Amino acid sequence: MKIHMLAQKTGLNPPTIRYYEKEGLLDRRHVERRDNNYREYTEEAVEHLLLIKRVQAAGFTIREIKVILKEEDENKLELSQAIEFLRKKMKEMDHRKRELEQSQSLLARMLDNKLALLEKKGTSENKPLP
Amino acid sequence: MKIHMLAQKTGLNPPTIRYYEKEGLLDRRHVERRDNNYREYTEEAVEHLLLIKRVQAAGFTIREIKVILKEEDENKLELSQAIEFLRKKMKEMDHRKRELEQSQSLLARMLDNKLALLEKKGTSENKPLP
DNA sequence: ATAAACTATAAAGTATACTTGAAGGTCAAG
DNA sequence: CTTGACCTTCAAGTATACTTTATAGTTTAT
Missing domain, CATH: 1.20.5 (Single alpha-helices involved in coiled-coils or other helix-helix interfaces)
Known part of the structure; x- marks a missing residue:
């Protein structure tokens, strides 16, 4: 799925998702590039981002989340x-x-x-x- | 008591305490000025700042704390x-x-x-x- | 009386977590 | 084949909560 869809499914917006990727919170399990350079997201990405939201609401910083959720x-x-x-x-x-x-x-x-x-x-x- | 003492008693440092005052978290119950322009803190200020620390750790922003703790x-x-x-x-x-x-x-x-x-x-x- | 320690203000700097803006490439519909 | 809705990157802007720096006045100890 494309970034707009993922955004809808997670309640985040596209720039935030790109920001998370840039910060290393997403990897090959969640996103890859198509020929046109568009990001293609897996279903796993939905769960992953919802999980990030939850853990973040519990008070973790993005760097901490990166450590605990990395492959x-x-x-x-x-x-x-x-x-x-x-x-x-x-x-x-x-x-x-x-x-x-x-x-x-x-x-x-x-x-x-x-x-x-x-x-x-x-x-x-x-x-x-x- | 002076700011250094209050800082020791609360585990905050002087600039932070001044910052909180500037943000409206302290009032006449907690601080006044002496002739030399030094801040003079009451014992109540200690409790107040410890309370601020606790409420903040619970996830409140300074502005929110200001609303709930104001006189x-x-x-x-x-x-x-x-x-x-x-x-x-x-x-x-x-x-x-x-x-x-x-x-x-x-x-x-x-x-x-x-x-x-x-x-x-x-x-x-x-x-x-x- | 002078150095060290403490106080003051104001302004700039830092970190985190985004958000917004600019400038351009891609794609589906009419 | 162009318009509009998406997509891309990169840079700059924003908000929160401090921290640091610069400059200067005050107090305390020797």
Whole structure:
């Protein structure tokens, strides 16, 4: 499929996809060139980009994603490094999750405070959401 | 206390603290000027900055933090807006948490795969972490 | 009293992750 | 065979969140 189609299927736009390729996030499993120099994408590319979106939303940088998603070259040293990296990242994600939870309860308290304030200021027009 | 002290207590550095002030994240509750034009920080500033760090780690931008942490001006309209904003953000955080969890199980699978690969390639020198 | 350490401002620089713009090649339809 | 919708590359622009640099005033220690 061509870049426009892939863009539609992934919710990204063409320049972003080209940018990801330039940054090394796509390889021969996902894209090749046709005679006219147009990029031709595989179905695998769709999954790959959706995965990138998810991992990125979880707080990874593009360079980090590149490290964890790159095609395994079966090199033992790099494999060990990738494993170490993944372990480290899992810990970081635990940490981030805890921070997220703490911030969430913080926001909940702030929300309560503000709701109480609103109550106090104008009881009549106060309409809490259903 | 002066900026250097606050920096030590919060793990930020002075330029960052000045930057936050410039961006409107600190107000009269946290900082004032002395005769020599030096900033004088309150103890409240320490808590405030630590809170900013936490909320930021949870994925908020500085502008968003500014909105949720700014001193309540007791204006009903802004209050309602802040409440709406907080509700929206809580939902976003739920979403981010789910994505984090999904990414985590994804990474766990990848880790398993890589560990299996490592097994296959060289059983002798393979030392899984304790 | 003078050097070292700390403070101030303003402006420029950096990194990340894109987005936009310019200038041109390709292709399908009328 | 040209128009319009795509495709290409490369360079420059944007937003966020700082960091660094330059220049200068203030305080503290010897």
